[in-house]
Amino acid sequence: MTTITSAERQALDLDAADPLPTRRAEFHVPPHNSGQHSPGEAAYFAGNSLGLQPKALRGRLGAELDDWARLGVEGHLEAERPWFSYHELLRGPAARLVGARPEEVVVMNSLTVNLHLLMVSFYRPTPRRHAILIEDSAFPSDSYAVRSQAAFHGYDPDEAVIRLKPRRGEAVLRTDDVVDFVRAHGDSIALILLGAVNYYTGELFDIDAITAAGHDAGAVVGWDLAHAAGNVPLRLHEVGADWAAWCSYKYLNAGPGSLAGVFVHERHLADRTLPKLAGWWSTEAGTRFEMAPTVTPVDTADSWQLSNPPILAMAPVLASLEMFDETGMAKLRAKSMRLTSYLEQQLQEAWQKWPGVTVITPRDPRLRGAQLSVRIADRDVGPLTVRLRHEFGVFTDARRPDVIRLAPVPMYNTFHDCWRAANALARVLDG
Numbered sequence: 001m002t003t004i005t006s007a008e009r010q011a012l013d014l015d016a017a018d019p020l021p022t023r024r025a026e027f028h029v030p031p032h033n034s035g036q037h038s039p040g041e042a043a044y045f046a047g048n049s050l051g052l053q054p055k056a057l058r059g060r061l062g063a064e065l066d067d068w069a070r071l072g073v074e075g076h077l078e079a080e081r082p083w084f085s086y087h088e089l090l091r092g093p094a095a096r097l098v099g100a101r102p103e104e105v106v107v108m109n110s111l112t113v114n115l116h117l118l119m120v121s122f123y124r125p126t127p128r129r130h131a132i133l134i135e136d137s138a139f140p141s142d143s144y145a146v147r148s149q150a151a152f153h154g155y156d157p158d159e160a161v162i163r164l165k166p167r168r169g170e171a172v173l174r175t176d177d178v179v180d181f182v183r184a185h186g187d188s189i190a191l192i193l194l195g196a197v198n199y200y201t202g203e204l205f206d207i208d209a210i211t212a213a214g215h216d217a218g219a220v221v222g223w224d225l226a227h228a229a230g231n232v233p234l235r236l237h238e239v240g241a242d243w244a245a246w247c248s249y250k251y252l253n254a255g256p257g258s259l260a261g262v263f264v265h266e267r268h269l270a271d272r273t274l275p276k277l278a279g280w281w282s283t284e285a286g287t288r289f290e291m292a293p294t295v296t297p298v299d300t301a302d303s304w305q306l307s308n309p310p311i312l313a314m315a316p317v318l319a320s321l322e323m324f325d326e327t328g329m330a331k332l333r334a335k336s337m338r339l340t341s342y343l344e345q346q347l348q349e350a351w352q353k354w355p356g357v358t359v360i361t362p363r364d365p366r367l368r369g370a371q372l373s374v375r376i377a378d379r380d381v382g383p384l385t386v387r388l389r390h391e392f393g394v395f396t397d398a399r400r401p402d403v404i405r406l407a408p409v410p411m412y413n414t415f416h417d418c419w420r421a422a423n424a425l426a427r428v429l430d431g
């Protein structure tokens with residue numbers, strides 16, 4: 001029989017006493033049966049890459065498949081949730097998730113596609129002002145996207161794309177340094193595009209301060225919310241961000257490659273001068289089936305849509321957004337801070353004993369989301385994460401050569417998971 005240490009007991013007690021009970025039982029947690037301390041389930045810390053599958057999803061997908069089987073094409077109007085207007089169901093909950101007005105959001109396509117569609121409208125370079133500012137540790141897809149946009153407009157990406165680096169000897173880029181850079185060089189910047197939560201470090205930027213600085217400098221400010229949506233509360237409308245886009249397969253648990261969201265600030269919605277690409281879902285819904293040769297514009301984010309929505313891909317997003325609506329981002333954020341701080345405290349033992357182990361994520365909970373990125377100097381983290389998973393059932397993510405990312409996701413992770421992760425990490429470092 002396995003004896004429970006006082007540290008493990010403390011974790012179990014914290015779970016029992018927490019004001020926001022975990023919704024773990026509503027998710028499929030990958031099984032893990034070998035080794036100690038694994039009550040049949042993995043401790044899953046990879047929800048910042050791919051969130052877990054909600055158990056209710058099979059039923060939700062089944063309902064759409066049944067309607068399709070029963071109704072064929074008539075499902076567009078007669079399905080329980082008619083497909084013609086299905087995307088409307090996502091508008092309210094998606095808006096609440098990112099702090100937007102309903103008409104400012106739409107769910108469509110995938111993230112990089114949406115970044116491009118939005119840059120068609122919001123990257124309008126001139127010879128004097130054509131720079132795009134990103135963080136040096138931007139997710140590669142964003143880097144490729146902005147470089148290809150600059151090249152598309154005839155600029156040299158090496159010159160047009162500015163990559164902001166952290167200060168020498170520091171791992172994260174300070175918001176103050178972004179703001180100072182924008183103040184000093186703003187008149188050449190056409191677009192600022194940052195990850196609100198950086199995928200690598202887990203840093204949460206000050207969205208208000210950077211948006212304001214960008215606007216003062218005359219730049220457009222867009223946000224990649226891939227690691228922020230469903231992770232931290234957002235106030236896009238109030239902050240006045242010009243636009244944003246996010247995927248829904250990480251914290252939003254809508255499945256691999258699932259559909260992405262778009263926000264366009266209200267002040268741009270009726271601007272008919274914005275260049276846009278169009279398709280039949282860009283036109284006004286009431287006259288769509290008149291099959292007119294030209295678009296009748298709508299003054300909502302829907303006008304960035306192109307195609308009729310893929311219902312089987314949208315059903316998981318709707319199911320997920322309903323869960324976020326039920327629990328609410330404020331409560332999730334509070335729990336996320338408790339879990340992440342607890343994980344940090346548990347890991348402390350590891351980095352005291354091994355001088356090469358440091359957390360590169362900001363230590364101030366207000367400056368990070370549900371993620372700790374642990375740097376393990378002089379060790380290849382690849383084999384370590386394989387051992388964490390196979391020997392201890394702890395799913396993490398290796399960013400080679402030396403960073404392991406752990407995301408304690410408040411929807412389904414527990415304090416006990418955090419204890420398991422720290423305990424397992426200490427053991428693999430030892431062995």
Ligand SMILES: Cc1ncc(COP(=O)(O)O)c(C=O)c1O
Binds near residue numbers: 110113226227
């Ligand atoms: C910050 C960020 N941007 C962009 C992407 C690319 O997303 P997609 O493959 O959905 O276009 C990812 C994917 O993980 C990401 O984390």
